[in-house]
Amino acid sequence: MQALRQDGRSTCELTLQRSDGTFFDASIDCLRSSRDDALTHTLRVAISDITARRKRTDEERRIAAIAFESQEGMMVTDPNGVIIRVNRAFTKLTGYSAEEAIGQTPNLLNSGRQDGDFYRQMWEALKDSGYWQGKLWNRRKNGELFAEWLTISEVNGPDGRTTHYVGAFSEITRHLEAEAEIHRLAYYDALTHLPNRRLLLDRIAQAMAGSTRSNSFGAILFLDLDNFKVLNDTRGHDVGDQLLLQAAERIQMHVREGDTVARLGGDEFVVMLLNLSADAHEAAAQTRLVGDKIREALALPYPLNGCDFHCTSSIGVSMFRNHDVPVDTLLKHADLAMYEAKNAGRNTLRFFDPAMQTALEERSALEADLRNAVSDGQLRAFYQPQLDDSGRVIGAEALLRWLHPARGLVLPGDFIALAEGTDLIRPLGRWVLESACQQIRKWSASKVTQHLIVAVNVSARQFHQSDFVDELAAIVARTGADPARLKLELTESLVIEDIDKTVRRMQQIKAQGIALSLDDFGTGFSSLSCLKRLPLDQIKVDQVFVRDLASDPDDEAIVQAIVTMGRILGLDVIAEGVETIAQRDRLREFGCLRYQGYLFAPPLAPDEFERFLCEGAGS
Numbered sequence: 001m002q003a004l005r006q007d008g009r010s011t012c013e014l015t016l017q018r019s020d021g022t023f024f025d026a027s028i029d030c031l032r033s034s035r036d037d038a039l040t041h042t043l044r045v046a047i048s049d050i051t052a053r054r055k056r057t058d059e060e061r062r063i064a065a066i067a068f069e070s071q072e073g074m075m076v077t078d079p080n081g082v083i084i085r086v087n088r089a090f091t092k093l094t095g096y097s098a099e100e101a102i103g104q105t106p107n108l109l110n111s112g113r114q115d116g117d118f119y120r121q122m123w124e125a126l127k128d129s130g131y132w133q134g135k136l137w138n139r140r141k142n143g144e145l146f147a148e149w150l151t152i153s154e155v156n157g158p159d160g161r162t163t164h165y166v167g168a169f170s171e172i173t174r175h176l177e178a179e180a181e182i183h184r185l186a187y188y189d190a191l192t193h194l195p196n197r198r199l200l201l202d203r204i205a206q207a208m209a210g211s212t213r214s215n216s217f218g219a220i221l222f223l224d225l226d227n228f229k230v231l232n233d234t235r236g237h238d239v240g241d242q243l244l245l246q247a248a249e250r251i252q253m254h255v256r257e258g259d260t261v262a263r264l265g266g267d268e269f270v271v272m273l274l275n276l277s278a279d280a281h282e283a284a285a286q287t288r289l290v291g292d293k294i295r296e297a298l299a300l301p302y303p304l305n306g307c308d309f310h311c312t313s314s315i316g317v318s319m320f321r322n323h324d325v326p327v328d329t330l331l332k333h334a335d336l337a338m339y340e341a342k343n344a345g346r347n348t349l350r351f352f353d354p355a356m357q358t359a360l361e362e363r364s365a366l367e368a369d370l371r372n373a374v375s376d377g378q379l380r381a382f383y384q385p386q387l388d389d390s391g392r393v394i395g396a397e398a399l400l401r402w403l404h405p406a407r408g409l410v411l412p413g414d415f416i417a418l419a420e421g422t423d424l425i426r427p428l429g430r431w432v433l434e435s436a437c438q439q440i441r442k443w444s445a446s447k448v449t450q451h452l453i454v455a456v457n458v459s460a461r462q463f464h465q466s467d468f469v470d471e472l473a474a475i476v477a478r479t480g481a482d483p484a485r486l487k488l489e490l491t492e493s494l495v496i497e498d499i500d501k502t503v504r505r506m507q508q509i510k511a512q513g514i515a516l517s518l519d520d521f522g523t524g525f526s527s528l529s530c531l532k533r534l535p536l537d538q539i540k541v542d543q544v545f546v547r548d549l550a551s552d553p554d555d556e557a558i559v560q561a562i563v564t565m566g567r568i569l570g571l572d573v574i575a576e577g578v579e580t581i582a583q584r585d586r587l588r589e590f591g592c593l594r595y596q597g598y599l600f601a602p603p604l605a606p607d608e609f610e611r612f613l614c615e616g617a618g619s
């Protein structure tokens with residue numbers, strides 16, 4: 001029993017025995033009071049049965065102890081942050097035993113991943129609200145990092161002062177990894193790990209908002225590898241992937257931190273440059289510099305499985321500042337500029353300009369009109385005479401003309417490529433063939449014209465249609481034209497695709513009695529060995545070499561070489577674009593004895609052509 005305190009009170013708890021022999025927990029409260037004379041003292045003792053209360057407390061302690069040993073890691077610190085207790089889960093998660101942890105501070109687990117600011121904010125929150133929770137990275141005893149979700153609660157004594165801190169944490173490393181993986185899959189390209197279209201669009205939108213504040217320009221560079229498809233088709237996708245990885249690396253080497261390199265899929269990459277000059281011209285110059293560096297880097301040889309592969313790139317650029325254009329329009333502009341770069345011969349960089357947009361809109365309007373051109377009877381075949389060296393007209397090239405109801409006469413240069421880009425080339429090509437065959441049939445009735453050979457241009461797309469040979473035979477049969485009077489003009493681009501298949505198809509055409517000529521010869525890349533395999537009757541020297549004959553020795557040498565090659569291969573050689581007598585004379589000197597060009601006549605409507613014949617051509 002304790003001594004009485006100064007205030008004359010004393011309290012204690014004891015186990016007492018009742019008269020019936022049973023025990024009970026008792027709280028004994030003593031109070032001493034003194035009379036005025038201070039000689040007489042009264043001691044009042046109150047005994048209360050606290051068995052039930054004590055049971056409850058014990059229970060609570062047991063529950064607390066079980067709770068403390070839960071799956072969550074727990075640690076209790078004193079107000080100075082010194083660990084005074086940890087549970088078994090703590091040991092399991094961190095690798096530190098209770099003995100090792102007690103007496104240390106939680107700094108024991110510090111991974112260095114969070115900075116001073118992080119911990120300062122944590123302490124501030126604890127002081128303000130007595131509570132903090134959040135995610136942090138810690139380090140286990142074995143050095144391994146792990147992520148945890150931590151809750152810290154302050155424990156206060158009856159006087160309001162902090163007596164302890166209790167920290168409870170569970171590991172969330174897997175969860176975070178899964179979250180990161182989901183994020184990676186949603187926003188990054190699986191092959192190159194570069195941002196994908198979705199993340200790029202987000203970043204552009206952010207950058208636009210940023211440029212409003214800073215007033216500086218940003219740029220979008222749309223890149224497409226020029227020869228990727230060939231590699232992918234011929235060497236397989238694994239090699240294709242290797243090239244894409246190398247290309248991605250090269251692009252990244254030429255941008256600054258804060259710029260974005262994204263892969264949209266296939267061989268298309270987008271680079272976003274930020275914080276360029278606020279001056280439009282200077283910003284464009286900066287962009288060109290970076291773009292050219294990337295282009296040059298991409299054009300270097302790619303070592304792939306022991307041999308070097310060459311692949312250039314075409315780059316389209318659109319500049320932005322503020323929200324002047326929507327994000328998808330901005331990308332579309334860069335894409336359009338990229339196509340311009342391709343059209344300009346590849347391995348180049350082009351800026352988007354609004355005139356390009358207008359031209360494009362016009363193109364699609366033209367395409368819509370072209371769809372009706374055949375059915376509305378707006379197409380015409382004109383014929384340009386082909387002569388021998390005695391000035392006799394030996395044939396004609398059929399050249400397509402489009403009589404557009406509003407635009408007037410439209411030349412093939414403005415619509416053939418358009419038709420080739422769509423399936424329109426089919427009905428168009430069929431129409432020309434049909435029309436030329438009808439003309440042959442008509443001309444077969446007159447002595448003046450029955451000897452004429454009519455050449456018809458066939459585009460690559462048309463030639464490679466699976467039913468082209470059958471269609472050709474059907475047209476010849478239907479019109480009743482003599483196939484020996486028909487000649488097809490093919491281009492080199494058509495031959496490159498699949499030489500075996502092309503040769504087979506050409507033989508099938510020749511078997512019908514139709515002749516074959518190789519148009520625009522000298523501008524393509526066909527090798528002599530390739531040329532040797534083609535069952536041709538004629539090669540046609542392209543007009544670019546004819547133009548500077550008699551003035552450019554290089555062109556003279558080329559024409560001479562072509563004529564010699566034709567002779568060796570047993571082929572007839574014709575020159576197109578002959579405009580002057582000097583050119584014709586030079587060609588004749590070199591041994592080229594067939595001519596076509598304005599010197600003799602432009603392409604003519606059939607009746608004009610007949611008149612030209614009757615008036616005595618080339619004299």
Ligand code: C2E
Nearest residue numbers: 399400411412413416432457458459577578579597598603
């Ligand atoms: P191409 O087959 O090389 O035709 C020769 C082009 O040169 C024609 O242009 C012709 O008008 C032009 N030309 C003729 N003589 C001279 C000359 O002395 N000087 C100059 N500077 N040019 C001359 P056109 O008719 O505008 O045809 C352009 C191209 O369009 C043709 O080039 C051909 O590739 C294509 N094309 C024309 N008609 C058809 C067709 O029916 N089908 C297909 N697939 N393509 C066609």
Ligand code: MG
Nearest residue numbers: 397457489519
């Ligand atoms: Mg031609």
Ligand code: MG
Nearest residue numbers: 519520542576
């Ligand atoms: Mg030509």
